[in-house]
Amino acid sequence: MGCNSSVAYRRSEKAIRAAILIQNWYRFTKARLETRRRYSLSIFQSIEYADEQDQLQLANFFTFMLDHCTHPDSVSHILTSPGVSQVVDEGLSLTEFENKIDVPDSYYGPRLSFPLTVEDANALLHAFRNEQLLHARYVLQLLCETRRVLKEMPNITHLSTSYSKEITVCGDLHGNLDDLLLIFYKNGLPSEQNPYVFNGDFVDRGKNSMEILIILFAFLLIYPNDLHLNRGNHEDYIMNLRYGFTKEVSKKYKDHGKLILCLLRDVFSWLPLATIIDSKVLILHGGISDTTDLDFLNALERSKLKSLMRPPKSVRDRQDQLKERIPTTRLSKHIANQNVAGKTQHISSSGSTEPSGSNLPQDPALKEWKQMLDILWSDPRSQNGCTPNKSRGGGCYFGPDVTAKLFERYNLKMLIRSHEFKPEGYEISHDGKVITIFSASNYYEEGSNRGAYIKLNPELIPRFVQYQVSKYTRRQNLQERVGTIESSALKSLREKIYAYRSELTSAFAQYDLNNTGRISVSDWAVAMESVLQLELPWRMLRAQLVQMTPNGEVDYMSCFYDLKIGQPTKQVQPALVETLCRYRKDLEIIFNIIDKDHSGLISLEEFGQTWKLFASHLGIDMCDESLDKLVLSIDYNKDGHIDFNEFLEAFHVVHRLEKKANS
Amino acid sequence: MFLFADGAVAETEKKIIEAFEVFDHECNKTVDVREIGSIVRSLGCFPTEAELHELLAKVEEEEPTGYINLEKFLPVMTKVLLDRSYQPIPEDVLLHAFEALDENKCGYITKEELVKYLTEEGNMTFVISVFK
Numbered sequence: 051m052g053c054n055s056s057v058a059y060r061r062s063e064k065a066i067r068a069a070i071l072i073q074n075w076y077r078f079t080k081a082r083l084e085t086r087r088r089y090s091l092s093i094f095q096s097i098e099y100a101d102e103q104d105q106l107q108l109a110n111f112f113t114f115m116l117d118h119c120t121h122p123d124s125v126s127h128i129l130t131s132p133g134v135s136q137v138v139d140e141g142l143s144l145t146e147f148e149n150k151i152d153v154p155d156s157y158y159g160p161r162l163s164f165p166l167t168v169e170d171a172n173a174l175l176h177a178f179r180n181e182q183l184l185h186a187r188y189v190l191q192l193l194c195e196t197r198r199v200l201k202e203m204p205n206i207t208h209l210s211t212s213y214s215k216e217i218t219v220c221g222d223l224h225g226n227l228d229d230l231l232l233i234f235y236k237n238g239l240p241s242e243q244n245p246y247v248f249n250g251d252f253v254d255r256g257k258n259s260m261e262i263l264i265i266l267f268a269f270l271l272i273y274p275n276d277l278h279l280n281r282g283n284h285e286d287y288i289m290n291l292r293y294g295f296t297k298e299v300s301k302k303y304k305d306h307g308k309l310i311l312c313l314l315r316d317v318f319s320w321l322p323l324a325t326i327i328d329s330k331v332l333i334l335h336g337g338i339s340d341t342t343d344l345d346f347l348n349a350l351e352r353s354k355l356k357s358l359m360r361p362p363k364s365v366r367d368r369q370d371q372l373k374e375r376i377p378t379t380r381l382s383k384h385i386a387n388q389n390v391a392g393k394t395q396h397i398s399s400s401g402s403t404e405p406s407g408s409n410l411p412q413d414p415a416l417k418e419w420k421q422m423l424d425i426l427w428s429d430p431r432s433q434n435g436c437t438p439n440k441s442r443g444g445g446c447y448f449g450p451d452v453t454a455k456l457f458e459r460y461n462l463k464m465l466i467r468s469h470e471f472k473p474e475g476y477e478i479s480h481d482g483k484v485i486t487i488f489s490a491s492n493y494y495e496e497g498s499n500r501g502a503y504i505k506l507n508p509e510l511i512p513r514f515v516q517y518q519v520s521k522y523t524r525r526q527n528l529q530e531r532v533g534t535i536e537s538s539a540l541k542s543l544r545e546k547i548y549a550y551r552s553e554l555t556s557a558f559a560q561y562d563l564n565n566t567g568r569i570s571v572s573d574w575a576v577a578m579e580s581v582l583q584l585e586l587p588w589r590m591l592r593a594q595l596v597q598m599t600p601n602g603e604v605d606y607m608s609c610f611y612d613l614k615i616g617q618p619t620k621q622v623q624p625a626l627v628e629t630l631c632r633y634r635k636d637l638e639i640i641f642n643i644i645d646k647d648h649s650g651l652i653s654l655e656e657f658g659q660t661w662k663l664f665a666s667h668l669g670i671d672m673c674d675e676s677l678d679k680l681v682l683s684i685d686y687n688k689d690g691h692i693d694f695n696e697f698l699e700a701f702h703v704v705h706r707l708e709k710k711a712n713s
Numbered sequence: 714m715f716l717f718a719d720g721a722v723a724e725t726e727k728k729i730i731e732a733f734e735v736f737d738h739e740c741n742k743t744v745d746v747r748e749i750g751s752i753v754r755s756l757g758c759f760p761t762e763a764e765l766h767e768l769l770a771k772v773e774e775e776e777p778t779g780y781i782n783l784e785k786f787l788p789v790m791t792k793v794l795l796d797r798s799y800q801p802i803p804e805d806v807l808l809h810a811f812e813a814l815d816e817n818k819c820g821y822i823t824k825e826e827l828v829k830y831l832t833e834e835g836n837m838t839f840v841i842s843v844f845k
Contacts, residue, residue, distance in 0.1 A: 068810035081754035
């Protein structure tokens with residue numbers, strides 16, 4: 051240390067101690083921020099997965115409706131008729147659209163001419179940056195041409211990185227146009243020198259799914275050998291009903307929306323399933339299972355499977371024999387993983403009630419469905435084995451052993467997939483063999499995550515490029531970002547809490563025998579989990595959700611104070627209101643299906659019938675009288691029809707203390 | 714040694730399990746060893762680096778795998794919480810620490826300055842001695 055004077059030594063010692071203390075506090079603060087960030091993302095993810103399971107329930111409901119409705123013809127007509135059958139007609143051509151659909155002079159958006167050129171693509175990019183819409187005629191022509199081109203392609207596309215080209219691979223975009231524009235800005239537009247693979251989930255959730263599709267399809271037509279698209283689990287019309295794409299199209303294209311949706315249903319089913327680069331790198335949306343058979347996948351007729359949400363009929367018949375109704379409790383993801391811990395043999399995704407059991411005789415339709423479900427829905431996990439993906443309700447969890455086996459069988463080196471949100475935009479697993487790439491930044495909320503894309507060079511070494519779109523000109527600091535994410539997550543969670551109010555109240559009451567309005571923290575946490583089943587850290591969240599009494603107990607009704615229903619509906623039972631609140635999304639989908647002419651109105655009778663069926667499927671006890679009263683109260687102009695959007699608005703949960711309007 | 718009601722111990726354990734699970738990505742009762750610091754701190758503890766290393770030594774496997782099991786972590790952490798170890802140093806002391814380093818009275822110190830104190834050659838011997 052040298053010959054410091056004792057004073058200098060002491061001062062320096064003091065300084066160092068101070069520095070260490072500050073360092074400790076800094077780490078303490080960072081850790082707390084990190085914890086808040088993580089549980090916020092956990093909230094988003096739990097609610098999203100619970101939602102996806104509900105989606106499967108809904109699909110089951112349609113099946114139930116079809117199989118049990120007293121007027122099967124009308125119902126099946128609703129569910130299977132695409133509305134306009136001639137769209138599927140091969141003969142429909144560009145000129146037919148040109149003749150039938152007029153583009154007014156007042157339209158200043160891009161006017162496409164086929165075959166498309168780079169000028170057209172640039173015009174589209176420019177228009178969408180300025181928030182213009184492409185006219186319906188051009189959309190339909192584009193979709194028509196896209197379908198024609200996709201039909202020529204095999205299920206699995208083989209590419210090579212010849213001529214020292216780097217191939218760029220992008221993951222889920224989910225309607226985030228800003229991310230796509232940012233990728234093109236950083237990485238250049240697609241061209242012969244700049245090939246791209248987009249790995250599915252282009253649509254749903256974000257508000258520009260249509261524009262993303264238009265851009266991707268346009269480049270596909272211009273550079274069919276250099277722009278490649280793989281199908282994702284959201285390229286599925288039933289998923290679109292729930293997750294926003296159908297709504298987006300209907301709103302943007304009022305007159306031609308139905309036609310566009312119909313054609314899209316077809317186009318999605320013609321999207322290729324996978325891409326293989328240099329015979330070594332497999333790219334597909336979800337993942338694999340222990341039964342994945344690439345040769346079989348390459349040979350099947352992919353366009354037959356318009357949606358994977360409903361199993362083929364032969365499977366449904368068998369399912370009906372096994373049980374009446376699908377259970378409504380969700381299997382804990384912790385329990386699911388515990389079941390496989392320590393098992394050395396791989397487990398195929400079978401169970402006595404699972405339709406995908408390998409012990410059942412090989413039904414070709416079943417095999418096709420399962421193979422596609424597996425590649426579009428599965429997720430990798432670090433444990434060996436292959437088990438049903440309980441949190442999603444479809445596909446598998448596949449372990450490193452499953453990956454290794456597939457690689458050996460097909461002589462592969464790497465699997466690139468998407469499908470799962472990753473805070474850094476990408477993640478490497480299975481000892482470097484599996485890469486998850488996710489390209490939708492700020493997926494849950496502003497600041498929630500980065501997006502990324504992969505640059506694959508001719509040696510097949512991946513390089514990752516991350517980015518994050520920001521609507522703020524000044525980047526938020528970590529504290530602010532975590533604050534934004536956290537409050538958004540908690541808002542979603544509170545809405546869920548509201549939707550389960552009566553069940554929660556009775557669960558709390560079980561611990562509060564003297565009706566004091568207070569229970570212990572421990573009991574409160576148990577009650578919350580037993581009703582909501584979201585596997586969240588309730589004790590950590592407690593301070594944000596409820597108020598405490600001076601003696602350290604939970605005032606359990608305080609979690610409902612901040613919330614109320616949008617419009618008070620007087621004559622209606624609170625329990626009914628709550629149920630409608632909880633199933634609002636499902637109802638929206640059902641109504642949209644019933645409302646074939648997209649007028650926004652359905653008849654009272656249709657509403658009543660559907661609601662009764664839905665309620666019985668869910669096992670909800672409902673007396674006819676209360677439903678009739680409700681129905682009458684919403685038929686505001688008494689003309690026998692319900693404007694269901696208004697109706698659903700009435701059951702939208704509102705946050706009483708919402709600060710500013712979303713700007 | 715204090716006697717605790719069973720309820721308090723059970724409640725403490727549940728708190729710890731919750732915090733652990735926040736960092737347990739794959740829901741298989743293990744976390745990356747590098748996250749242990751965050752978990753301990755998120756439970757309200759304020760360990761020094763030395764104390765953290767001590768704790769890690771108790772919860773690591775015989776042959777470190779890079780992962781910590783809940784099984785081993787839970788009893789150790791429960792004791793920490795029940796003993797009220799690693800209490801935070803009060804904020805006024807923190808303020809004095811800042812003032813000690815902020816010689817020019819700017820009201821702030823920069824990251825570079827802080828790093829300098831912690832890593833500068835002459836200081837390292839002392840820093841390490843504090844850690845030991």
